[in-house]
Structure formats: structure tokens, C-alpha cells
Amino acid sequence: MSMTRAIVGARVSVMTPGKTSQDEQYLTGERYVQQQSWELVGSFEDLDVSAMDLDPWQRPDLAPWLTDRMHEWDAIVFTKIDRAFRSIRDAVKFAEWIKDSRKILVFTDDGIKLDYSNSNLGMYDQVLAELFLYLGSFFAQLEGMRFKKRALDGHRGLKKTNRWAGGQPPYGYQVISNPTGGKILAIDPVSSEAVRFAGRMVLQDKSLWEIATALTEAGFPTPARHVANQQNADSRSRRKTKVSDDWNQSSIGKILRSPATMGLKLEGRTAKEKRVVRGEDGLPIRMADALFSDEDWTSIQEKLTKRSRTKERTHGAAPLLGVAYCGGCQERLYRAVTTSKGIQYSYYRCIPMSGKPRCEGHTFKEAEVTTNLEEAISIHLADIPVMRRTFVPGEDHTAELDAVVKAMAEVREEKDLGLYDYPGGTEEYKGRLSALAAQRKILAALPHRPARWIEEPTGETYAQAYFRMTPDERRMLLLGADVKFYIKPSGQPWQYALVTPKEITSRVQTAGREIEPSGEQQEIPNPTYIMVDQK
Known part of the structure; x- marks a missing residue:
């Protein structure tokens, strides 16, 4: 007769740093397996998983053992019924599945064992075990409902305070004891540096890919690693x-876009x-100190939004992608590399397309494109300064007034969405709006001088900056200034236009003299003053 193969399970509804309940559950189940002389073939842990919300087939760690891996075991061991179920319906369904699968279900601390692997066992014993299981699940469900109501009442009470209600804190923060009772959030010395590091890179116009690489290379813990370090959850091989x-x-x-990085309290699953x-005053509740200044936070959001809308690649792209354009069809050129007889040739070409103007597709040698672009930059951008935008804080209350006005709009939007449709909700809505209106009136009456951005030269012209930069930096410089380099189709005399986003003209410059473009007239901007929008 073959040895019974067993798996041992643990479940924790709310996982907090230092909690060891899952370890105790595992060790209890492991001892039981050893006492029965069974073979321990696996284990599962469902942490931060509520049995009230998810049945056994929906739990991330248990579910595979009930589906794809169900043939690998004969017995499943829990410590208590409430570690498996908080619902009579789930208990009945699971017991039926155990019976149909001819397996064994054990709850060590409750003294319950359903053994359907041997049809010779007494029916009376099985019926009693099932009865105790269903009774146990009934009380587990009642207990779970009490826990849930108590938690909801507690969360409702804590909702309007700066106290932490429980669970994992936002990345960048840690949970500490509040001197007046309960828990509050404070800046975590480790994870907060990762958030600020990422924010600084966004302000330097780095891509999320570059930021991810830099964070990994710098050794900053990922959110999962940070939680694992706190819980020591990855110390056992059975994970x-x-x-x-x-x-x-x-x-x-997700981290940088979350208002939680500004220490604000959030709700929602x-x-x-x-x-x-x-x-009660209608303003956001602050849980802890912000990780960024208001100015930096606003700039980070603007840059993330702008980056999410642009399709330009910032890593591994061709040096002139998004800069070089075909003067015939006005579409961008793409780099192509071929090798013949051991010699590598590189070109920029457009994609054949119909329409106006019609273009059959044209090819330009990369060396010629680069040479003519550098010539154009040295001529037309030699005297144009690279500008830096600097924020000058205002001696006023504009930011506070804007925040109050925004809060009033958001409160009204919440009312339109029906978020105040509960007993006492209308009074709460009116109270918040009245408090915000009073605060707006006070702020509007105060003298103020608005904050502003000033534009200062960096000390370099675009030509100087371009020729000292790497190919990737050169591309980003031109893309940031919205400079485009148009080249007329092959077979014609070399003609190019260096286009900047200012004045619009219909002339194309070539070889130091002006000529009109052939074919349908195209509006091509002439080189003029260029601004780099950076902080």
C-alpha cells in the first residue's frame, strides 16, 4: 500500500509586519503529517486573503492544488475550520469535492477528519465528521461576520482621522505607534529614498524604463521585497x-502617481x-509628511502625463528617430541597417504611402543625413540659447486657494456620483462645502503675488550643447525642443529644412541659399528661438 501524500496549508486574513500565525499553522500541520507517517509533498500559504471574500478555488496559493496539481496529493491538512472556510456554502462545496475526489480533509485543532479515500470506513463516523464540519463552518461564518462588522465600524470611525486603519502601508511609509493611541504612518527611511530617487529622475526627463533599471542597479528594494523583508516571508524554501x-x-x-506619496489618506480596494x-472641512486628510514638495509633485504628474501620451522611444532608438523627416511626404524616417560582403551599410528611409503629397518611399545614407544635420545645427542653432525654466515661489496663497477650489469641485463631483447617498450624507456634504466656501473667502481676501516660472539661459547654445552630447542625449535635446530635420527625396540636389516650433514659412534652405520646395507648397518653419521646457 502506497504512502499517503499530504499537503499542509495556512491562511491569514490580514498580514502585518511580525505576524507569525502562518508559521504556527504550518508547523502544526507538519507535526500531524509526521504523526500519521504520511509523506509531506507540498504546502500553500494564502496571506492577506479573506475567506469571506474568496472561496478555496479563488485563492492564489491554494487554487493550483485543487486544479492542475490535484493528482499530486491525497490529504489536505488545516489547523482549524476557520483557516479554510468562513462560509457554510464553501464548506459544503469543498467537502463534496473532497468526497468526489476520494481524498482526505483534516482539521488538526478541531479534531475533524473526513476520509473518503477508504470506502470501508464506517458511515456513522463520516456522518458525524461532516456534521461537526458544517457546525464548525456555521460558527466560523458568524464569527467572520462579526469580525467584518467590527472592522467596518472601526474603519468608519478612523476614516475621518489621520490614524492608520491597518494593512500594508503605501510604499515609502511605515506604520508606527501613535503616542495618543492606535497607529499612524511615518516616512520609511529606506523605501522613501527609492520614491524620491524615482521622482528626481522623472524631473530629469528620464523614462520609466531608465528609472526601473537605475533603481534595480542601485539596490533599492522593490515593493514586494520590502514587504518580504518586513515579514521575513521569503525565509523558507516552501514559498x-x-x-x-x-x-x-x-x-x-503607480507609486509616483498615487496621492499617497504626498502623505494623503486614500480609500478604495x-x-x-x-x-x-x-x-469635515472638505480638505484631504494628511496621514504623514509628503515625500515631495507641491511644486515637484505637480511637475512629476505633468511629466508622467506627457510621457504617457508620447510614443517616442528613449532607449535603444535610432539616433535620429523622431528628428529626421522626409521632405516629400513629411513623414518620419526610420533607420535600416544592411550587411553586404562583410560591410555594414545604414540608411534612413520613409515608408511608401499614398495621399497628398504622394511619396514612393525614399532612402538617404545615414552618414549624409548626420553630416547635413550637424551642418544645419552649426549654422542655424549656433546663437540660440538653451533655456531652463525655474520656479519662483509666490508670496501668496494661490496654491492654497487653488487646492480649496479643486476640493470644492471634487466634493460636488462626489455628490453627483451618489457618494453621499446614505443617512446623514446630505448634511455631511453641506457641511464640507460650507467649510470650503468659508475658507475660500478668507484666502481670496488675503494679499498675494502669484508664483511664476522664469526662463534663464543655461550658458550654452543649442549647437554647443548638441556637439558635446552623446547620440541619445542629442536626440532627446532635439525632441524636447520639437526640432525636425526635413530632407528632400533622393535624386534631387541636397535640400534640407531645420524646423523649429516658432515662426512658419514656406522656404527651404540649402547650401546657404533659399529655394522653393518643388511640388505642392508645404508650410515649413524657419529656424528661430527655441525653448527647452525643463526644470
């Missing part, structure tokens, strides 16, 4: 999923549902 130490663009974007929580 099924490896904690990643590689940052990705998605997590960086998913990223899309999360919104800022407001106090």
Missing part, C-alpha cells in the same frame, strides 16, 4: 513565488477605486 528584486515600469508609475479621503 511558491520568488520575490522579484527587479523594478518594473508599471509599479513605478483597487487602484482605480482609490480616492482621497476628506475631513
Whole structure:
């Protein structure tokens, strides 16, 4: 007779730093397996998983053992019924599945064992075990409902305060004890540096890909690693999923876009549902110090939004992608590299297309494109300074007034969405709006001088900056200034236009003299003053 193969499970509804309940559950189950002389073939841990919300087939770590890997085991061991179920319906469904699959279900601390692997066992014993299981699940469900109501009541009470209600804090913060009771958030010395590092790189116009690479190389802990370090959850080999130490663009974007990085309190289960929580005065509740200044936060959001709308590649792109354009069809040129007899040839070409103007597709040698672009820059951008935009804080209350006006608009939007449709909600809405209106009146009456941006030369012209930069930096310089380099189709005398986003003209410059472009007249800008929008 073959040895019974067993798996041991643990579940924790709310995982907090230092919690060891999952370890105790595992060790208890492991001892039981050893006492039965069974073979331990696997384990599962569902952490931060509520049995009230997810049945066994929906839990991330348990589900594979009930589907794809169900043939690998004969017995499943839990410590208590409430570690498996908080619902009578789930208990009945799971017990039926165990019976149909001819497996064994054990709850060590409750003394319950359903053994459907041996049809010779007494029916009376099985019926009693099932009865105790269903009774246990009934009380587990009642207990779970009490827990849930208590938690909701507690969260409702904490909602309007700056106290932390529980769970994992936002990346960049840690949970500490509040001297007056409860828990609050404080800036975490480790993860906060990663958030600020990423924010600084955004302000330097670095892509999320570049930021992810830099964070990984600098050794900053990923959100998953940071949580694992706090919980020591990855110290045992039985963990099924490896904690990643590689940052990705998605997590960086979510962190930097979240108002939580400004210390504001949020509510909502998913990223899309999360919104800022407001106090009785209608203003956002601040949980902790912000990781960025208001000016930097605004600039970061603007740059992230702008980057999400642009399709330009910033890493690994051709040196002139998005800069070089065909003068015939006005479309961008793409780099192509071919090798013949061991010699490499590189070109820029446009894609054949119909329409007006019609273009059959043209090819230009990369060396010629580069040479003529450098000549154009040395001639037309030699005296144009690169400008830097600097923020000068105002001696006023404009920012506070804008925040109040924005808060009033958001409160009204919340009312339109029906978020105040509950007993006492209308009074709460009126109270918030009245408080905001009073604050707006006070701020509007105060003397103020608005904050502003000033534009200062960097000390370099575009030509000087271009010729000292690397190919990638040169491309980003021209893209940032919206400079385009148009080349007339092959077979004609070399003609080019260096286009800047200022004055519009219909002339194309070539070889130091002006000529009219052939074919249908195209409006091509003449080189003029260029501004780089950077902080």
C-alpha cells in the first residue's frame, strides 16, 4: 500500500509586519503529517486573503492544488475550520469535492477528519465528521461576520482621522505607534529614498524604463521585497513565488502617481477605486509628511502625463528617430541597417504611402543625413540659447486657494456620483462645502503675488550643447525642443529644412541659399528661438 501524500496549508486574513500565525499553522500541520507517517509533498500559504471574500478555488496559493496539481496529493491538512472556510456554502462545496475526489480533509485543532479515500470506513463516523464540519463552518461564518462588522465600524470611525486603519502601508511609509493611541504612518527611511530617487529622475526627463533599471542597479528594494523583508516571508524554501528584486515600469508609475506619496489618506480596494479621503472641512486628510514638495509633485504628474501620451522611444532608438523627416511626404524616417560582403551599410528611409503629397518611399545614407544635420545645427542653432525654466515661489496663497477650489469641485463631483447617498450624507456634504466656501473667502481676501516660472539661459547654445552630447542625449535635446530635420527625396540636389516650433514659412534652405520646395507648397518653419521646457 502506497504512502499517503499530504499537503499542509495556512491562511491569514490580514498580514502585518511580525505576524507569525502562518508559521504556527504550518508547523502544526507538519507535526500531524509526521504523526500519521504520511509523506509531506507540498504546502500553500494564502496571506492577506479573506475567506469571506474568496472561496478555496479563488485563492492564489491554494487554487493550483485543487486544479492542475490535484493528482499530486491525497490529504489536505488545516489547523482549524476557520483557516479554510468562513462560509457554510464553501464548506459544503469543498467537502463534496473532497468526497468526489476520494481524498482526505483534516482539521488538526478541531479534531475533524473526513476520509473518503477508504470506502470501508464506517458511515456513522463520516456522518458525524461532516456534521461537526458544517457546525464548525456555521460558527466560523458568524464569527467572520462579526469580525467584518467590527472592522467596518472601526474603519468608519478612523476614516475621518489621520490614524492608520491597518494593512500594508503605501510604499515609502511605515506604520508606527501613535503616542495618543492606535497607529499612524511615518516616512520609511529606506523605501522613501527609492520614491524620491524615482521622482528626481522623472524631473530629469528620464523614462520609466531608465528609472526601473537605475533603481534595480542601485539596490533599492522593490515593493514586494520590502514587504518580504518586513515579514521575513521569503525565509523558507516552501514559498511558491520568488520575490522579484527587479523594478518594473508599471509599479513605478503607480507609486509616483498615487496621492499617497504626498502623505494623503486614500480609500478604495483597487487602484482605480482609490480616492482621497476628506475631513469635515472638505480638505484631504494628511496621514504623514509628503515625500515631495507641491511644486515637484505637480511637475512629476505633468511629466508622467506627457510621457504617457508620447510614443517616442528613449532607449535603444535610432539616433535620429523622431528628428529626421522626409521632405516629400513629411513623414518620419526610420533607420535600416544592411550587411553586404562583410560591410555594414545604414540608411534612413520613409515608408511608401499614398495621399497628398504622394511619396514612393525614399532612402538617404545615414552618414549624409548626420553630416547635413550637424551642418544645419552649426549654422542655424549656433546663437540660440538653451533655456531652463525655474520656479519662483509666490508670496501668496494661490496654491492654497487653488487646492480649496479643486476640493470644492471634487466634493460636488462626489455628490453627483451618489457618494453621499446614505443617512446623514446630505448634511455631511453641506457641511464640507460650507467649510470650503468659508475658507475660500478668507484666502481670496488675503494679499498675494502669484508664483511664476522664469526662463534663464543655461550658458550654452543649442549647437554647443548638441556637439558635446552623446547620440541619445542629442536626440532627446532635439525632441524636447520639437526640432525636425526635413530632407528632400533622393535624386534631387541636397535640400534640407531645420524646423523649429516658432515662426512658419514656406522656404527651404540649402547650401546657404533659399529655394522653393518643388511640388505642392508645404508650410515649413524657419529656424528661430527655441525653448527647452525643463526644470
